[in-house]
Amino acid sequence: MYYTISELSKKIDVSPHTLRFYAKEGLMPFVERNQNGIRIFKDDDLELLFMIKCLKKSGMSIKEIKEFMNWCMQGDETIDQRLNMFREQQKKVIDQIAELQTTLDLIKFKCWYYETAQTAKTCSVHDSLKPEDIPEDIRNLKEKTKKMYCNK
Structure with missing residues (x-):
C-alpha cells in the first residue's frame, strides 16, 4: 500500500511539515516519488520513519539521524557504526x-x-x-x- 505525506503524517503522528523537513534534510533517502513528483510512502517505510521519530525524541540531532539513515542505506558494512x-x-x-x-x-x-x-x-x-x-x-x-x- 502507498501513502501520501498527509496520510502518513496521520498514521505516525508527525506533521506533514515535519516530514517535508526530514526529506529536505536527507533523512528519508528511501522515499520514492510518483510520476507527478509527489512523495509516496510504502508500508516498509513506516518502520524507518518510526525510527527517525524515536531517535529525534531521544535527543539525537538531525545530522546524526541523517548519518544513521545513510548507514542503513549502505547495508551490512555499517553494522558496527550503527551499533x-x-x-x-x-x-x-x-x-x-x-x-x-x-x-x-x-x-x-x-x-x-x-x-x-x-x-x-x-x-x-x-x-x-x-x-x-x-x-x-x-x-x-x-x-x-x-x-x-x-x-x-
Missing part, C-alpha cells in the same frame, strides 16, 4: 531518565510540602514537624534532594 551509535544514544537516554527521575522526586516532595501547608493553611507547619511526622518516602526524597542541591 556504536545506539550504544552511545542508550547511555544518553539513561542519563536523561536519571535526570528526569531526580526532577520528579523534587516535584513529589514539593507536592507533599504544599499539600501539607494547604491543610494547615500555612507553610510554617513544616517548621514544627518532627522527622517521624514526615512519611518515610517523602523524608527520603527530602534528604536526597537536599544532598543533591546542597553538595554542588
